Amino acid sequence: MIKVLIADDQALVRGGFRVLVDSEPDMTVVGEASDGGTAAEIAHATSPDVVLMDVQMPGVDGIEGIRLIAADPSLADTRILILTTFDEDDYVVAGLQAGASGFLLKNTDPAQLLHGIRVVAGGEELLSPGITRRLIARSARPGGSVNHDVFAQLTAREREVVALVARGLSNEEITRELVISPATTKTHISRALAKLGARDRAQLVALAYRHGLVQAGE
Structure with missing residues (x-):
């Protein structure tokens, strides 16, 4: 069973992801958070396999939330997927450098989202490696x-x-x-x-x- 934590400041978005994830027989949502700090606290308590992390959240944003999770020795096996839009390149670069394993676009197809969760939970490749390479290249x-x-x-x-x-x-x-x-x-x-x-x-x-x-x- 793949344990998923959802971090997004919009309750409607979290609810939509929860319904989608919980509909899969091999996945379950273990918690929801509206900011990065709360996400790190819930992650420490639940040890999720994958965290879906929004970047722009009030209070402790997603980038700091990624750093907190990546710095927690008990969460060494937890993988983080950034939830982003096309106009957030800087956030994606910062998130990957902070410890995220890849990213998903918020408007991605539901089947692709579920596939992405499974891929990262299994320790496989980066999602969209070509796009990720383009983003990180900006910090060359x-x-x-x-x-x-x-x-x-x-x-x-x-x-x-x-x-x-x-x-x-x-x-x-x-x-x-x-x-x-x-x-x-x-x-x-x-x-x-x-x-x-x-x-x-x-x-x-x-x-x-x-x-x-x-x-x-x-």
């Missing part, structure tokens, strides 16, 4: 130089894999690109995550752009 390292100190502990192959992840390639595409096995691809990604202290692929992408391993437009 000035001047295009690589901060070699950040990536010094990675092997050459791990650097290569991280760069491909940042360019939006899925595990399957990386496997084909490098002519390696799927298990080897997963191992390289897992080791890169551990060495760089990244929570998930979203933070891996953010690090790659922020420290120049990949340049915007590549």
Whole structure:
């Protein structure tokens, strides 16, 4: 059973998501919150698998709520999906860098929303990796130089894999690109995550752009 926490300041939106999620046999809503602070408190008490987090909320906003959840050791396995609209690019970038695992558009199709929850709950790829890459690229390292100190502990192959992840390639595409096995691809990604202290692929992408391993437009 996938446990879902819904954080949005609009009761009507929360209610709509609750009905949708609770209608699925493998999902259940464990709580609702109208701001980021309350979301973090409820998450600590309920240990949800996925948090649907709005960003623009009064009081403690969604970005700070993401930071609070990401900083809670007891919630290391909780994944956060930002609920956003097309005109909130800055919030999406900040949210991903704060620890979110991806994002969903508020007007997404219900079936896609449910699929997205399942994908993230299973620890799979970022949602909409191409769009996420475009957003994070806006925070690329000035001047295009690589901060070699950040990536010094990675092997050459791990650097290569991280760069491909940042360019939006899925595990399957990386496997084909490098002519390696799927298990080897997963191992390289897992080791890169551990060495760089990244929570998930979203933070891996953010690090790659922020420290120049990949340049915007590549």
